[in-house]
Amino acid sequence: CWLMRNIFDQYEQSENRLTHALVSSLDADRRMLVDFLHWIGEGSKGKKSLSVHQQSFPGTEEVEPEEGERRGIPDGCVADGTGWALLIESKLENRWNASQLRRHRETATRHGLTDCRILCLIVGKSKQAVPAGCIVRSWSDVYAWLGRHTARSDWAQRCRQYFEIAETQLVAGNRLSGGAITVFTGIPFGDKEPYNYFQA
Numbered sequence: 001c002w003l004m005r006n007i008f009d010q011y012e013q014s015e016n017r018l019t020h021a022l023v024s025s026l027d028a029d030r031r032m033l034v035d036f037l038h039w040i041g042e043g044s045k046g047k048k049s050l051s052v053h054q055q056s057f058p059g060t061e062e063v064e065p066e067e068g069e070r071r072g073i074p075d076g077c078v079a080d081g082t083g084w085a086l087l088i089e090s091k092l093e094n095r096w097n098a099s100q101l102r103r104h105r106e107t108a109t110r111h112g113l114t115d116c117r118i119l120c121l122i123v124g125k126s127k128q129a130v131p132a133g134c135i136v137r138s139w140s141d142v143y144a145w146l147g148r149h150t151a152r153s154d155w156a157q158r159c160r161q162y163f164e165i166a167e168t169q170l171v172a173g174n175r176l177s178g179g180a181i182t183v184f185t186g187i188p189f190g191d192k193e194p195y196n197y198f199q200a
Contacts, residue, residue, distance in 0.1 A: 013065060014166055014169070015090040018163065019075040022142065026155075027052035028155045033052070039145055040135050042117055053078075055073060056068075072104055072107035074088055076090075082115075086116075087105070093122065093177075094123055094125060098131060104118060105118065117134070119136075122136060123178050124180075139181040139182075140180050146163075167182050
């Protein structure tokens with residue numbers, strides 16, 4: 001049932017839950033993490049000792065999202081121990097706050113992360129100019145990318161299913177506008193997957 005609590009339901013806000021699902025899955029499947037970095041254009045530096053963090057930086061404690069926002073901490077962070085980092089900022093709309101991204105970069109620099117890129121995950125297409133050092137992808141792009149890994153990765157499958165659950169809940173609560181989190185991939189119902197009204 002889609003109302004059952006999911007292992008990724010660790011935060012109050014839906015955008016934090018989606019980030020948690022993605023970052024946890026990438027942390028659990030390191031081959032998928034490396035491919036993700038290549039997919040967003042950050043895989044060419046031969047990163048070896050990757051660490052993955054949520055609501056924190058390397059060497060710091062995880063904080064609640066509200067506290068992280070106040071302190072300029074991104075939703076997620078991937079670092080390689082050399083000063084390079086990918087900072088992840090998640091939105092359930094197609095806009096981001098430029099001053100928030102600037103605070104993330106400044107806070108990361110204070111933590112020794114001097115070569116940062118910021119990945120903005122949004123719904124739909126962005127209507128803003130992309131700031132220097134930023135990468136923009138939609139949640140539905142990530143969902144489609146995860147689909148390329150489901151045959152070999154249980155974590156990709158779990159994450160993708162969570163995106164479907166989250167979208168169903170957001171639509172049911174009229175909390176999603178301006179785009180989608182998933183993309184149509186065919187009609188799944190059959191002997192192994194019974195019809196589900198909300199999924200349909």
